[in-house]
Amino acid sequence: MSPAENVGSTVTDAVSRAYARIADVDRPEVWVELRPEAEVHAEAAEVERRLLDGADLPLAGLLFAAKGNLDIQGLVTTAACPAYGEVAQTDATAVARLRAAGAVCLGATNLDQFATGLVGTRSPYGAVRHAFRPEYISGGSSSGSAVAVALGLVDFALGTDTAGSGRVPAAFHGLVGIKPTRGLVSAAGVVPACRSLDCVTVLAADLDLAEKVAGMMAGFDERDPLSRVDPAGGGAPGAATSASAGGRGARIGIPRPGQLGELAPGWAEAFENVVARLRAGAAELVEVDIEPFLRTARTLYEGAFVAERYAAVGTFVDAHPDEVDPVVGAIVSGARDVPAHRLFSDLEALDVERVRSRQVFTTIDALLLPTTVEHPTLAEVAAEPIAVNSRLGRFTNFANLLDLAAIAVPGGMVGETHFGVQLVGPAFTDARLAGLARRIVGAGAGDQPSAPAAARLDEIVLAVAG
């Protein structure tokens, strides 16, 4: 068999297998729009041709899905509100960079409407059920992306994370969720949730793959006014320093006793297990006062910042009360009359907390926290849609407000629930965080069955090289 035939069968076979599996799992709520298989096959064939022409396509052979608030050329960008969307004339920059690197996009995944929620239930395309325990929530707002990866429908998926929307569903599924430093990955072509805070994120079963994908997306983009690069150079996800960044002597902060607050049964012990594993791995664990982070999450995220959601979609929501999710609509419309002076007061408080946060990070390389506090059922969320959602963000809400990078990784099973932890650090420490995270997942905490993507990439490279 010639290399050409081999590559050809490899990439298009992957597409065929994916669509077969999508049909097999029968989870329609994962998708806002799944592209027609024939169209995706044609795109896969084009990737193969480019490979044979000698193009450097580091993501060739990988299939992905993008959250439905990212523009995918030719698809309607609904943000889970059918009446809102228009056909995207061009890809979001993040999507475009992945496609340019050879990855193939299968479609747009479901989400909490307008990326407003951490639960995955707030969508007219259906409440997204957990991949393995369908009476439980998927988490959100990047709900469909997490389930698509967890079910092995795609190799990785893009989400967004304003207050935890990429990390929380990753945690519920034992996935890696990279939330890069704000501005490191362009948000051009993303429907804003809180525009000044939104980050494009990666969800994948495998840390190496997630980091590679984040690295392909990172970099300055003149389409995004908030795009930025590390003033000190380096630090991007996927940068060469990552593998070595977690060298011995790393100092990892953990909360003082009692500061975690109430967690699901067994989760505090699971957190202690991760701490013990890191300590055994020769990291130095240092107790720090996490009150500046908790206070930021508590007082600011529920403050005037919600008006940024109104600035993004409020006019639409007010004009289409019957076409928006009732919980999301109430949140957005409720922000209409928040006064600007209160926002300025919040920003002043935030400046103070940011200084305190910086001080904490002068003593540690990263902060280790649970990603979230409990794994609720769909019924629990339906009973208390706002309260449960708030609880879920206790450890994620503050990251973008304080300009921090974060990476969520699996932290082991507690009974049938996936327990997740995250490493959090200052802006532009993305590579360092990934290096430290490798100590956790490298030590056996990974609980996904396999890493098919990595294997398939090797196959492609062999086929082309051979």
Add this chain to the structure above:
Amino acid sequence: MSPAENVGSTVTDAVSRAYARIADVDRPEVWVELRPEAEVHAEAAEVERRLLDGADLPLAGLLFAAKGNLDIQGLVTTAACPAYGEVAQTDATAVARLRAAGAVCLGATNLDQFATGLVGTRSPYGAVRHAFRPEYISGGSSSGSAVAVALGLVDFALGTDTAGSGRVPAAFHGLVGIKPTRGLVSAAGVVPACRSLDCVTVLAADLDLAEKVAGMMAGFDERDPLSRVDPAGGGAPGAATSASAGGRGARIGIPRPGQLGELAPGWAEAFENVVARLRAGAAELVEVDIEPFLRTARTLYEGAFVAERYAAVGTFVDAHPDEVDPVVGAIVSGARDVPAHRLFSDLEALDVERVRSRQVFTTIDALLLPTTVEHPTLAEVAAEPIAVNSRLGRFTNFANLLDLAAIAVPGGMVGETHFGVQLVGPAFTDARLAGLARRIVGAGAGDQPSAPAAARLDEIVLAVAG
């Protein structure tokens, strides 16, 4: 005569001369509070003792005044509203650093109340008349500081500059006004106007002195959450690079024909004269599109940002309607109901303009502009208090919104009016701007009678060394 006697007579004589001159000029509206002469004499004596003890006091022998919105220990910080103020328990950081360097503070100067205005007339302590033409305005809000320097009552004065409040009164008096990069000089101990934009500024007759003073104030201050240092190092006012920064080959941007808009009679020609002088001095003059700056000044400063003034003093203003200046009170109270979503929309527009502004500065080292557009009379301001004020900020409003540094210098006389120009550049180009400004004032545009401060400093150094 021994060195001790010589120093002693030099510093205390300066204080005596200053108080005599203050009495002589009879401009009570310059001051919110002038310290008792005896108290200042005691402080001068203390400076002399420290000098004789061998202390390094680079500003010894210099007298200054601080705008009445800066804390001066023991004085009431009124911000020109008697009912608002409390006795300051400690100096503002900027004031403290100057005193630590040997400068002596004579008192608090008058200002547009709450630093809200560019005119100098909005104060219960009296409308501040121009130093040399009392039917004209001093400019503001750092009105008393400008007049105190122009009349030679002090060697330099501190102002604040949110939208031009340091530069506009400097321009009307032929003074140098340094508006450092935001955060380079601590704003701790300053009554906020727009907290996120406020800068402490220096007004002086002499560029070298102004730069020296700014350099003494600059530097990180943990009391100010917005304090910052140049991530690339250097760049502070007074940094060693300043004198050489304006080397041949400098590229200076000027507006395209017609972009200056309406100016007072003769001012366009005066601007051309400065341009011609720079061109003769071998700088390369480059026409650039200044519309991003003008648009920012126009649409944003009069937008939702005014709510930041409400966040600072709105509760007080609402509770004390009879104790605030009517124009200032109307501006502040009028911002109470500005919605936060409009502020977020303004911030989004600002992010776009900031990118455009950065692009302009990739092609030039600095932008040359008139500092303001006309020199109104007190009667003209009384007739149209808001409209005249708005016009005066056309070329200054945008600097802090776009995170730019600026320095205002004299640009020659037009009849009896002082015409001023400013050089504007990206954050942390303060030293470069001062170097370029030296080309303007060094070429004869300076129109102050003398630089007594520099002479007095030499005297002191000689006395101590001798």
